[in-house]
Amino acid sequence: MIDPAELGTASRVLSVKYAERQVQRSEVFHEYSSYGLPDATLDMDYNFWVITDSDGITLLDTGYDVAARDWLGEIPVTSTPDCLALLGIEPSDVTRVITSHFHYDHIGYLGLFTEAEVVSGGAEHDYWFGKRAEGALEGEFTTEADLAVVERARDEGRLRLVRDAERVSDAIAARPVGGHCPGELLVAVRTEGRPLLLASDAAHFYEQLEHEWPFFAFTDLGEMRRALSLINELAERFAATVIPGHDARTRQRFPALTGPAGAIAVVLA
């Protein structure tokens, strides 16, 4: 990963919640029973992130239309379009969208951003378009409709594929870590304070960082374990704060945005 100290500084980083669900530790952590710990409920948030720097507004992920799909019993809180309206952001204001990976809950609303540059993992692109070519998307968390939006961005010359660590915007760098999905991206942001490592689904919950516990859903378990240890190593090297992708406790660790958008957004920086 590029050292965040080499980047420009983001003026604001928000975590925005659009849906929620309650899960059991035993459901979400791979082989949880092998740890010999009691089961417990976890509050799972569904988020996207809004980063503002001198290159404009970057979204990390986009959420999805929960009411239209409702695949795992997610409870809609505020739809992505309504979140953006509360934040005073028009889709056309968004300069770029980084997709952490192509699962529906991360790219479902990508089609809103018809002008934005789309930054995705190269391995992610190759994996899912390969599956589509084989007619093997049945039962996957990535759909034909989601991929059609990525394809449109590609046809329009707006798709940028990340295959190694690279700077994607003034204050933002990304690198593929794989594991959960083949081209899962880890995103680093320089801020006024500690740099941020936005893990998205490379680490869903804080426990995964504390204990390097894999999540139950992965395309490569070894790669997921290496990704978790890499995130911890980078956090130490850069004195960075790691934000897991789906943990509701993030909202207790950071202040709510002032005004009505405080119901959905916390200020990470």
Ligand SMILES: [Zn+2]
């Ligand atoms: Zn997810």
